[in-house]
Amino acid sequence: MGIELLGRLVRNMVARPLTVSFPTESIPIPDGYRGEHRFDADKCISCGLCASICPNKAIELVEAPPDRREEYPKRYPRIDLRKCCFCALCQDICPVGALTLTKNVFLSTFDPAGAVRPPFPDRSE
Amino acid sequence: MNKREMISSEETEYELFFGPAHPGSGNFSVRLKVDGERVVSGRADPGYLHRGFEKLMEYRLPIQNAVLSDRICVFEALNWNLLHAEAVEELLGIEVPRRAQYIRVMMAELSRIQSHIVWYGVFSIALGFETGFKIAFAYRDYVLDLFEMITGGRVYPAGYICPGGVRRDLPEGAEERILAALEKVDEMLAWEETGAPFFPERTKGVGVLSLEDAIRLGATGPVLRASGMKADVRKDDPYEVYDEFDFDVPVLTDGDAYSRYRIGLAEIAESVKIVRQAVANLPEGDFIHPSLAKPGVKVQLPEGEVYVRNEVARGEGAMHLVGNGGTNPYRVKIRGPSLLHMIPVLEHLLVGASVADVPAIYWSLNICPADMDR
Numbered sequence: 442m443g444i445e446l447l448g449r450l451v452r453n454m455v456a457r458p459l460t461v462s463f464p465t466e467s468i469p470i471p472d473g474y475r476g477e478h479r480f481d482a483d484k485c486i487s488c489g490l491c492a493s494i495c496p497n498k499a500i501e502l503v504e505a506p507p508d509r510r511e512e513y514p515k516r517y518p519r520i521d522l523r524k525c526c527f528c529a530l531c532q533d534i535c536p537v538g539a540l541t542l543t544k545n546v547f548l549s550t551f552d553p554a555g556a557v558r559p560p561f562p563d564r565s566e
Numbered sequence: 567m568n569k570r571e572m573i574s575s576e577e578t579e580y581e582l583f584f585g586p587a588h589p590g591s592g593n594f595s596v597r598l599k600v601d602g603e604r605v606v607s608g609r610a611d612p613g614y615l616h617r618g619f620e621k622l623m624e625y626r627l628p629i630q631n632a633v634l635s636d637r638i639c640v641f642e643a644l645n646w647n648l649l650h651a652e653a654v655e656e657l658l659g660i661e662v663p664r665r666a667q668y669i670r671v672m673m674a675e676l677s678r679i680q681s682h683i684v685w686y687g688v689f690s691i692a693l694g695f696e697t698g699f700k701i702a703f704a705y706r707d708y709v710l711d712l713f714e715m716i717t718g719g720r721v722y723p724a725g726y727i728c729p730g731g732v733r734r735d736l737p738e739g740a741e742e743r744i745l746a747a748l749e750k751v752d753e754m755l756a757w758e759e760t761g762a763p764f765f766p767e768r769t770k771g772v773g774v775l776s777l778e779d780a781i782r783l784g785a786t787g788p789v790l791r792a793s794g795m796k797a798d799v800r801k802d803d804p805y806e807v808y809d810e811f812d813f814d815v816p817v818l819t820d821g822d823a824y825s826r827y828r829i830g831l832a833e834i835a836e837s838v839k840i841v842r843q844a845v846a847n848l849p850e851g852d853f854i855h856p857s858l859a860k861p862g863v864k865v866q867l868p869e870g871e872v873y874v875r876n877e878v879a880r881g882e883g884a885m886h887l888v889g890n891g892g893t894n895p896y897r898v899k900i901r902g903p904s905l906l907h908m909i910p911v912l913e914h915l916l917v918g919a920s921v922a923d924v925p926a927i928y929w930s931l932n933i934c935p936a937d938m939d940r
Binding site for chain 1 (some may be wrong): 626627629630633634704707711714715718719722724725733734737757860861
């Protein structure tokens with residue numbers, strides 16, 4: 442094994458590292474990755490299937506904030522990322538494609554309340 | 567007993583804890599009774615990772631259980647996905663499309679490759695061979711890249727193999743990337759061939775499990791095959807489309823830690839062969855049964871019970887599923903291979919071993935605390 446091992450070691454010395462230096466470069470995330478959710482309220486029909494299929498009960502249907510209730514009178518999914526296991530069942534079951542999972546993986550936070558995603562994030566309820 | 571008492575007493579036996587915080591033990595502990603350098607007896611102490619899957623599954627729909635079945639064993643999530651999906655399909659009486667069966671076999675074998683690579687890695691680090699650990703985990707990432715591309719997650723496929731088929735079709739260009747990753751797996755096997763002369767020195771003749779003991783104590787999978795019995799569910803009781811593939815079941819007769827390690831590496835090579843054949847013969851068609859194409863909230867499990875067994879990476883896994891006409895299963899019993907490897911087999915092998923050989927014996931059994939505690 443001696444000579445062969447030596448050859449491998451020399452080749453390994455000039456080889457590129459297997460890792461990338463993360464903050465400056467990263468490996469590309471493929472399409473279809475199960476990351477943070479994107480919710481499109483205009484498509485949502487408030488059927489509640491996402492809440493009923495969610496294995497961890499991370500989805501709850503809530504009302505829109507008061508000033509938007511006229512525009513959006515029904516109940517819309519609020520997603521608790523602390524409970525979410527990113528299984529994408531909500532995306533698969535949604536009949537109109539209102540909930541989709543994006544490639545965003547940068548979800549760690551020091552603020553527990555910030556991990557709850559209301560349906561209308563621009564104005565809190 | 568304090569130090570003074572210890573010196574003055576005639577008693578030379580003492581208790582030594584291997585785990586649960588030992589870097590080489592996982593969430594599992596073994597209480598060793600030690601006399602000098604010899605292990606007098608070992609008592610396995612499980613239960614640090616109990617999550618109660620069998621009960622949890624009674625409160626969930628089959629598609630939710632598919633997601634849950636990932637967690638039975640982290641390193642071979644897709645094998646357990648497959649087992650759960652097969653149990654539900656047998657109860658429902660559903661025939662899975664051929665394309666889905668080929669994708670399932672491919673994914674299950676990739677999962678086995680990845681699990682055995684982890685086995686090689688942790689076995690190396692348990693013996694103090696850090697380079698082997700780093701090589702294994704670096705090359706494992708090529709397989710995880712495939713999982714990320716196909717299932718959407720690196721480690722947890724989230725029920726990719728679900729009742730009825732698979733949740734998504736293979737993406738564009740997946741075949742080429744799978745073949746490229748298999749090249750890397752071959753490269754890793756070549757690395758292993760060149761290095762580590764101390765592997766046989768540390769593991770030959772250590773933890774010898776005779777064939778009679780292996781059968782008596784309920785060993786399955788690589789552990790049983792290393793003791794000289796050709797037993798593999800994929801050959802003996804073929805499921806999915808395994809009977810259409812050409813592969814061998816490696817068998818060694820020594821039954822020591824070294825044989826188990828060689829079996830692991832030989833099985834990686836066999837699994838590579840299976841995946842290559844699956845890619846070459848992948849049929850066109852549906853990837854999921856039309857009746858289950860959307861995750862069903864109202865799938866009724868008929869009254870009856872099924873018992874399905876599979877060859878998961880660590881041995882023989884099985885699932886006993888009872889339906890009573892409702893949407894949730896009435897009872898689920900999971901049979902994992904690690905329980906019998908971790909308690910009777912490990913306790914048997916530890917008697918009379920040297921303390922320095924404990925990690926070698928422990929990791930040669932390819933055990934997974936998650937699968938055992940469930």
